[in-house]
Amino acid sequence: MGTRDLEQKIKTFEDIHDIVNAMKAYAGLNIRKTEEYVSTVRTFEQNVFYALAGLIANFPVMTIPERTEGRRVLIVFGSDQGLCGAYNDRIADVVSNIVKDDDALFIIGRRLKATVEQRELRITDFMESAVSFESIRDMMETLLVKIMAVYSRADFFNLTVVFTTIIKNRAEIIMEQILPPDMKRIGHVEFPLIRPLIYLKPEVIFEKLVQEILYISVYRCYIEAIRSENWYRIRNMESASENITKNISDLEAAQRYQRQEQITSEILEILGGSRLV
Template sequence: MASLKEVRSRITSVSSTQQITKAMKMVAAAKLRRAQDNILRMRPYAQRLGGILTNLSTLTEGAVDNPYAVKREVNSVLVIVVTSDRGLAGAFNSNIIKAASALINDKYSSQLAAGRVSVMAIGRKGADAFSKRGIPLVGDYSTIFSNISFDSVRVAAERAMDGFLNGEFDQVEILYNEFKNVATQIVRTEQFLPVEEKPADQMHDSALVAEYTFEPSMEEIVKELIPKSLKIQLYKAVLESNASEHGARMTAMDKATENAGELLKQLKLTYNRTRQAAITKEILEIVGGAEALASE
């Protein structure tokens, strides 16, 4: 059985840890509210713009040159992995890293063997994980989450888009955590480039019925709208991941605080039992000594 000093030391240590996890939970909750507001405002705009992008790519197929929809033989691949800069968020980062590794190993195994798979890591945890595995990293975007803005994400999106246009990458995919609620994050894999075109009977927002009017021209609209929509798509993924991170950290720290509380109960019970045993032993020694003196 541990000594009273050891148990007291553990109680102090666990109490300090509980205070830290409780504070981290409160900080994550405050950040989550802001991040959740941001993504809830962005979603309708991004979804609508994404639907228009898909419809335009289908409607203008053959009529307008759309370099972002060109399908080539997939010899080189870029995987955009959106993680976080910090840990202590449960399985938030490990789920994305596992999903990205599975995608690379299964879907792009031949490209990986030929050394034609690259990773764009948005978030320090993803950069650390894939650099250790020897997969080439494209750019350094590990500090985007320190000050999230459209401009910082736009730079990363343009790097991927330029790489696709100049033939450096034939396929670009994004993996991120989609925010559902505080306790649930869904790992999403989306094709970033080339822009997917849907069959006419699957077009978004009943585009067959609603006819588009192009001003100033179809060529100008496609030239301006498609790059903007791609940047918004990546920006939305970053905002989703940011909200998911704070939700995951809030949940993890809440559970850690509860576990610390349970451990404190056990330690205090152990402390009381150990103290009671020590007192009982001292009483027995005193009684035994008194009896020995009385018998002399």
């Protein structure tokens, strides 16, 4: 490879390195934004659960139905975009182990859909994933309409989500029941013996709280998906950055060697010419 070829290749790698660094910075920005959102949404979600627990404690007629039978709606969150390493593969592996033949499987994310299809799993419905916070609301409302069209059928009872979360700088895939609400999540809570004054029927409040749990839980899953996807992507970009740096270093070493060889050749040519004189 000639000197000019080496220079061109080094320039190409440097341009790619700039793109990779820009992608790392953007992924890092998304991670920082999601960390703030996730904490706030989790707190709100916990408060809704406390409100539901308080309603049940004061109005025992309001109970969460207990049933072990019935089909399940399974919503799995992945990504549309690539360059995020084993993110979708790991999720697809978990789904392969937990999905049942009679589950209604909803896949979120084009890349995850392709990965799940490679494992020959039957997909009930598919939606693209959210790539920004601004797109979550519209996508989620469309998803909820599709989900409830299936879940409202008499033979379905359980609605479960599968998503990736980041805990102590480590990715973990979580399977979480959304409906019926799992009240064990908040543990035992003591409520005042004085019944609260309410202006709506307990049944109406109960229904609205369950709807809010569904809404905020799915919203949190979308945020967790954006966060975890970018967590994987930034690590993938870090690995790519290291490889590019190594390639540039190797090319620069080859360039220096060629220059040294060229200088040596020119010196020998000069020395050879002086002997002839």
